[in-house]
Amino acid sequence: MSRVSELPSAAGSPRRSDGEATHAAILKAAMQLASVEGLGSLTIGRLARELGISKSGVFAHFRSKQRLQQETIAAAEAIFTHEVVEPALAAPEGRARVEALCASYLSYVERGVFPGGCFFAQLLAEFDGPSGGIHDQVVIGQRGWMGLVKELIATAQHRGELDADIEADQLAFELYAHLELANYLSTLYRDTSLLDRGRRAVASTLTAASPRGMRASEEPSA
Amino acid sequence: MSRVSELPSAAGSPRRSDGEATHAAILKAAMQLASVEGLGSLTIGRLARELGISKSGVFAHFRSKQRLQQETIAAAEAIFTHEVVEPALAAPEGRARVEALCASYLSYVERGVFPGGCFFAQLLAEFDGPSGGIHDQVVIGQRGWMGLVKELIATAQHRGELDADIEADQLAFELYAHLELANYLSTLYRDTSLLDRGRRAVASTLTAASPRGMRASEEPSA
DNA sequence: TTAAAAATCGCACGGTCGTGCTAATATGTC
DNA sequence: GACATATTAGCACGACCGTGCGATTTTTAA
Numbered sequence: 239m240s241r242v243s244e245l246p247s248a249a250g251s252p253r254r255s256d257g258e259a260t261h262a263a264i265l266k267a268a269m270q271l272a273s274v275e276g277l278g279s280l281t282i283g284r285l286a287r288e289l290g291i292s293k294s295g296v297f298a299h300f301r302s303k304q305r306l307q308q309e310t311i312a313a314a315e316a317i318f319t320h321e322v323v324e325p326a327l328a329a330p331e332g333r334a335r336v337e338a339l340c341a342s343y344l345s346y347v348e349r350g351v352f353p354g355g356c357f358f359a360q361l362l363a364e365f366d367g368p369s370g371g372i373h374d375q376v377v378i379g380q381r382g383w384m385g386l387v388k389e390l391i392a393t394a395q396h397r398g399e400l401d402a403d404i405e406a407d408q409l410a411f412e413l414y415a416h417l418e419l420a421n422y423l424s425t426l427y428r429d430t431s432l433l434d435r436g437r438r439a440v441a442s443t444l445t446a447a448s449p450r451g452m453r454a455s456e457e458p459s460a
Numbered sequence: 461m462s463r464v465s466e467l468p469s470a471a472g473s474p475r476r477s478d479g480e481a482t483h484a485a486i487l488k489a490a491m492q493l494a495s496v497e498g499l500g501s502l503t504i505g506r507l508a509r510e511l512g513i514s515k516s517g518v519f520a521h522f523r524s525k526q527r528l529q530q531e532t533i534a535a536a537e538a539i540f541t542h543e544v545v546e547p548a549l550a551a552p553e554g555r556a557r558v559e560a561l562c563a564s565y566l567s568y569v570e571r572g573v574f575p576g577g578c579f580f581a582q583l584l585a586e587f588d589g590p591s592g593g594i595h596d597q598v599v600i601g602q603r604g605w606m607g608l609v610k611e612l613i614a615t616a617q618h619r620g621e622l623d624a625d626i627e628a629d630q631l632a633f634e635l636y637a638h639l640e641l642a643n644y645l646s647t648l649y650r651d652t653s654l655l656d657r658g659r660r661a662v663a664s665t666l667t668a669a670s671p672r673g674m675r676a677s678e679e680p681s682a
Numbered sequence: 683t684t685a686a687a688a689a690t691c692g693c694a695c696g697g698t699c700g701t702g703c704t705a706a707t708a709t710g711t712c
Numbered sequence: 713g714a715c716a717t718a719t720t721a722g723c724a725c726g727a728c729c730g731t732g733c734g735a736t737t738t739t740t741a742a
Contacts, residue, residue, distance in 0.1 A: 254688050254739055274589045278500055283728065293730090295690045303730060354589055363585030366647040367496045367576055377648065411657045412664075415641035419633065422640070425588040426599065435633045442634075446668045476709055476718050505698065515700090517720045525700060689738070698729075708719070 261299050263289060268310040269317070274354035276364050277307055277372065307372055314357040315379060321346045323386065333399035333444070336390045340413055340440045344433045347421045355425035358383070359418055387414055401449045412443050483521050485511060490532040491539070496576030498586045499529055499594065529594055536579040537601060543568045545608065555621035555666070558612045562635055562662045569643045570652045577647030580605070581640055609636055623671045634665050 253261075267288055272280045282303065286293045300306035322342045329338035347356055354360060358379060365376045388410040394400040400409070420436025423429075475483075489510055494502045504525065508515045522528035544564045551560035569578055576582060580601060587598045609632040616622040622631070642658025645651075 252688085252740085256739070257689055260689080275591070276498075276500070276586065278498070281728085282730065292691050294692075294732090297731070298689070298691095301731090360585060360588075362644055362648065363582060364498065366582075366644065369497070380648065408657060408660055411641065411645075412638065412661045415637040415661065416634065418644070419637035419640055422584055422588065423633075426584065426602065428590075435630060438630055439634045439637065442668070443665075446664070474710085474718080478709075479719055482719080503698080504700070514721050516702095516722075519701070520718090520720070523701090683742100685740105685742085687738105687740090689736100691734105691736075693733090693735105695732080696730100699727080700725105702723105702725080704722085706719105706721075709717090711716085712714090 257299075260291070260295070264296055264299060264306075265310060265313045268306065269314050269357065270353055272310055272354075273314075273352035273357045273360055276360055277310070278364060280307065280310065282306070304371060308375065311361070311372075311375055311379070314352070317351065318346075318358065321351050326390075331393055332397045333394040336387075336394050336400070336413070337440075337444065339387065339390060340417060341437070343417050344420060344436050344440075347424060348430045348433050356418075356421045359421050362418075384410060384414065398449055400444070400447050404447050409443070409447055413440055416440050416443065479521070482513070482517070486518055486521060486528075487532060487535045490528065491536050491579065492575055494532055494576075495536075495574035495579045495582055498582055499532070500586060502529065502532065504528070526593060530597065533583070533594075533597055533601070536574070539573065540568075540580065543573050548612075553615055554619045555616040558609075558616050558622070558635070559662075559666065561609065561612060562639060563659070565639050566642060566655045566658050566662075569646060570655050578640075578643045581643050584640075606632060606636065620671055622666070622669050626669050631665070631669055635662055638662050638665065 264285060267285055268280055271285070271288075282296050283293050286296045289296070300309060322339070326335060326339035326342045329335045343356075358376075361376045362380060365373045367373070388406045391400060391406045391409050391413075395402040395404075395406065416436045416439035420433050420439075423435070424432040486507060489507055490502055493507070493510075504518050505515050508518045511518070522531060544561070548557060548561035548564045551557045565578075580598075583598050584602060587595045589595070610628045613622060613628045613631050613635075617624040617626075617628065638658045638661035642655050642661075645657070646654040
């Protein structure tokens with residue numbers, strides 16, 4: 239579970255403890271840098287400079303730049319899962335869990351888990367062009383996120399807590415859109431209060447998706 | 461009106477016709493490249509290679525890379541205004557104009573006016589960090605767009621075509637969010653049918669924002 | 683304690699970047 | 713047609729990029 243950075247390397251290499259620490263330190267710096275300036279401006283020389291080690295010292299840990307990028311994404315995924323997905327799954331199944339996921343995402347942006355806002359929103363915009371292997375990795379991650387949102391919505395619908403006549407895909411799109419733009423604007427303007435627009439948008443979208451007959455009172459607890 | 465690329469150069473230089481043509485060709489290629497791979501990977505050498513002219517030939521037209529970036533953004537703004545804003549302003553004032561703006565934006569993405577989707581969505585994500593002068597230019601452009609959406613909404617509210625109790629800023633945020641995500645996803649998956657999610661999201665948001673008493677029938681013409 | 687191997691460094695390579703400088707060439711004006 | 717000058721090419725520079733290689737240092741297991 240906690241062994242994240244094990245892409246297919248595995249076998250004949252007993253890692254040394256100091257090496258593992260450096261490896262982790264590099265990935266941490268890489269995630270911060272990439273979340274602010276994008277994976278594209280993630281540079282081996284720059285990481286080395288910032289960490290006070292040599293370029294070769296950094297390079298030796300990933301034997302190509304692509305590998306460094308992949309591991310950075312994987313490490314960020316682990317953090318995202320821990321900071322956003324797991325807290326939401328702790329909420330009771332159904333509509334509450336949908337709300338928890340949205341709240342959890344906005345809080346993750348607000349707390350500055352990554353200094354440049356949501357790590358994956360950055361990726362989404364950066365690799366919309368077919369830029370090789372990274373593009374596919376981004377698509378897979380995106381699909382997973384969208385799938386999760388949709389799944390939680392569908393469950394809420396089965397429980398009668400959201401209008402079952404609304405396509406889950408469509409509702410997922412709308413919630414996702416609010417989360418993303420809240421992230422972008424709050425990052426661009428460096429103003430976390432903009433996240434409240436996202437919160438209100440999520441709330442009003444969910445209100446509009448309440449099952450028929452449960453309307454008229456706009457909010458359950460306002 | 462059509463003289464776009466006149467940043468403060470103006471005075472003592474009567475441009476020659478061939479030079480002006482090259483200048484325009486460079487900007488065209490620059491916009492295409494930047495919309496697909498971002499302003500960051502806009503490179504003088506690469507532009508030269510693609511256009512079959514020398515690096516110095518490109519460089520001479522903008523006397524710094526920053527200037528090239530600024531002019532590229534300015535040129536893209538002109539196209540955006542022509543392709544999105546002006547058609548919307550041709551629609552009758554009020555709610556219709558709000559709908560026209562959203563439709564016009566999504567159509568602009570769909571038609572592939574820029575090969576990498578919306579030029580400014582790319583910028584929004586790329587310069588969320590404080591990366592110098594370009595950042596400010598992006599903020600200004602963003603503010604202008606958001607202001608336009610908000611203004612059209614406010615007008616529709618004054619005319620009683622949208623619920624005046626909803627904050628115009630909030631409604632603008634929600635519509636904008638749908639447009640942006642539709643752009644991102646359709647670009648990422650290279651599937652323009654994803655834009656229909658945006659269209660439906662816009663429609664349902666506007667329906668939910670209809671003035672009180674005009675509800676119950678979900679769509680005016682469905 | 684010693685030996686194997688992992689971690690790190692220093693150095694070098696070819697490539698591309700942005701940017702100057704000078705020289706050749708094309709255009710538009712008188 | 714000639715002259716001024718805008719345009720473009722050619723070349724060089726220093727900086728940084730990713731990547732390889734050998735030497736050195738540090739950890740760890742026998």
